[in-house]
Amino acid sequence: xxxxxxxxxxxxxxxxxxxxxxxxxxxxxxxxxxxxxxxxxxxxxxxxxxxxxxxxxxxxxxxxxxxxxxxxxxxxxxxxxxxxxxxxxxxxxxxxxxxxxxxxxxxxxxxxxxxxxxxxxxxxxxxxxxxxxxxxxxxxxxxxxxxxxxxxxxxxxxxxxxxxxxxxxxxxxxxxxxxxxxxxxxxxxxxxxxxxxxxxxxxxxxxxxxxxxxxxxxxxxxxxxxxxxxxxxxxxxxxxxxxxxxxxxxxxxxxxxxxxxxxxxxxxxxxxxxxxxxxxxxxxxxxxxxxxxxxxxxxxxx
Numbered sequence: 058x059x060x061x062x063x064x065x066x067x068x069x070x071x072x073x074x075x076x077x078x079x080x081x082x083x084x085x086x087x088x089x090x091x092x093x094x095x096x097x098x099x100x101x102x103x104x105x106x107x108x109x110x111x112x113x114x115x116x117x118x119x120x121x122x123x124x125x126x127x128x129x130x131x132x133x134x135x136x137x138x139x140x141x142x143x144x145x146x147x148x149x150x151x152x153x154x155x156x157x158x159x160x161x162x163x164x165x166x167x168x169x170x171x172x173x174x175x176x177x178x179x180x181x182x183x184x185x186x187x188x189x190x191x192x193x194x195x196x197x198x199x200x201x202x203x204x205x206x207x208x209x210x211x212x213x214x215x216x217x218x219x220x221x222x223x224x225x226x227x228x229x230x231x232x233x234x235x236x237x238x239x240x241x242x243x244x245x246x247x248x249x250x251x252x253x254x255x256x257x258x259x260x261x262x263x264x265x266x267x268x269x270x271x272x273x274x275x276x277x278x279x280x281x282x283x284x285x286x287x288x289x290x291x292x293x294x295x296x297x298x299x300x301x302x303x304x305x306x307x308x309x310x311x312x313x314x315x316x317x318x319x320x321x322x323x324x325x326x327x328x329x330x331x332x333x334x335x336x337x338x339x340x341x342x343x344x345x346x347x348x349x350x351x352x353x354x355x356x357x358x359x
Contacts, residue, residue, distance in 0.1 A: 058270055059083065059100040059277065061127040062109070063158070066119010068095040077112060081105045084279035086127070086303060095119075098127060098158075100279055124158030125259045128278075128305050131159045132188040136175065136195065136205070138165030146235060147194050149242045150219070153251040154192070154258065160302050162188070162342070172201045175208055182211045183341040189305055190215045190261055192254065197221035197236035215261040219254065232257055262305075269306055274350035275334055276326060281350065282308055284331075288324050289317065307335060307349040314339040314346050321346055333357065 064074060068090055074097065075085055083101035101109055113121045133151040151161040164184060168176045185191050191212055195202045199222040206227050209216060218229050221236025235250050242251055282301060286292060289312070292300045297311035310321065322332035331337070335350045
């Protein structure tokens with residue numbers, strides 16, 4: 058497995074870090090240069106992480122920090138998209154998750170309001186299940202939250218519930234003291250609540266990573282993404298903010314599925330086609346292409 062991190066600092070000599078990452082078998086995920094500052098996101102094998110950290114401390118002017126959520130697409134779910142539940146809590150949580158490396162999608166349910174008639178549609182469940190983690194932001198009343206939790210039983214990914222009560226009577230992952238707010242998170246106490254969400258999210262993602270390590274894919278996703286970038290030139294012209302979103306065990310390619318799926322399926326990966334190594338499906342979310350790598354034991358030997 059890989060350690061994912063971000064270097065932020067002076068652009069001077071940053072190419073030395075890029076070359077070192079590639080020499081160690083790592084991958085540069087994103088590079089953004091603004092004036093004389095560089096933001097560099099990369100992945101290196103776990104065993105080489107300490108060496109990278111020593112190199113940055115001795116040779117470069119900047120900060121280096123790990124981003125456990127970088128390879129994760131997180132659904133931030135709200136019962137509605139109206140003023141009753143949005144925007145402050147949901148938007149601030151989504152923004153704080155992005156600052157810690159996650160790719161977030163805010164999802165408002167069509168029928169999530171109320172205690173008695175709250176529900177979730179099959180399409181909404183399918184969309185949420187395309188993510189690695191769902192952060193479900195509920196309201197202020199304990200009984201309402203405890204009765205609403207069951208509507209998310211069909212969501213099979215890791216779930217983190219958020220609400221105003223300190224504790225609830227339910228066997229779920231929960232962060233309290235955050236409910237509907239009429240203002241942004243500004244004070245140190247409120248920022249600490251957001252940090253609690255980050256801490257709990259990282260724990261859930263680490264558990265998911267351990268499960269994936271038991272049955273890893275034949276090739277790392279970073280290598281697959283490099284091949285996709287090489288063969289699908291239209292990614293350079295995509296209007297999406299992130300043309301290709303990395304995930305723990307695959308990626309989301311923000312191009313129309315009907316036009317591109319055959320070309321993606323036929324990408325050569327050494328002796329295989331990508332379709333042999335991954336399931337390639339159409340997203341329920343935005344007509345994009347989802348690539349989910351199969352465990353190595355499920356790949357037929359050629």
